[in-house]
Amino acid sequence: MDEVASAIADPVRRDILLMLRGTTLTAGEIAHRFTISRPAISRHLRVLRECGLVRDELAGRRRMYRLDAAALTELAEWIALIRAPADWDHRLDALETEVRRTRRERSTRRTAPHGERTEETA
């Protein structure tokens, strides 16, 4: 967990992770979006690799990178543990509201996966 936390403590690495959401990019494509040197990016990528936040795959002379968000789970759970005691009830209310709103929004934008359950009362 130490490694993951210190990995995302760097703004460059956070930006890399953000730009990998949904896509896969080559090392060169990533490096090209920063002003710092390419070797610096290469080492950032190594840090992300070694803590599991990123997976790489050789494709010819290029190397494709993709996000692996599962590496964040442990840290997310620790943060949840710390945040839990504070203002529990209020946050649960807000959370349920948000969950309902987000799912409703998604099921109208896409095709509804399973039955409609938007009218249940708590």
Next chain:
Amino acid sequence: MDEVASAIADPVRRDILLMLRGTTLTAGEIAHRFTISRPAISRHLRVLRECGLVRDELAGRRRMYRLDAAALTELAEWIALIRAPADWDHRLDALETEVRRTRRERSTRRTAPHGERTEETA
């Protein structure tokens, strides 16, 4: 956000935050639970103070420390953003179930669920 992330990247500081859940402790009480020197703990506490994860208050010749979990919000939201795309619908289902279950459990265990429901921004 950099500061918060790098603060919780250290296991000693994570332990300090954990032991501050729910209580307030003096610097001495905290230091006494570790094997490393007291000045080292003092500096860890300073790091936590300066990034807002901890609040301190002088009480005579002692200094009381308490957790301030709000400092984790920004980082938690960033992590949520990264984790969001994966398995979105399924997690929303599970989340709503858990929210409902947890709140029901809490309102039966305690006296009343907040007689007044204040304005919800949703």
Next chain:
DNA sequence: AAAATCCGTAACCTATGGGTTACGCTTCCA
């Protein structure tokens, strides 16, 4: 086959982090 491309590694420098011991300032107490 030779050259260009893609990308990691090595060597180097400086800044920062975390530990230690020594010290100093308040505050309590006998």
Next chain:
DNA sequence: TGGAAGCGTAACCCATAGGTTACGGATTTT
């Protein structure tokens, strides 16, 4: 009122992080 208690700070040491330039090893292209 003098000494002990509680804590932060300073000075110091060593390891690590992050940047740079120079280099090397595959793969593609011409």
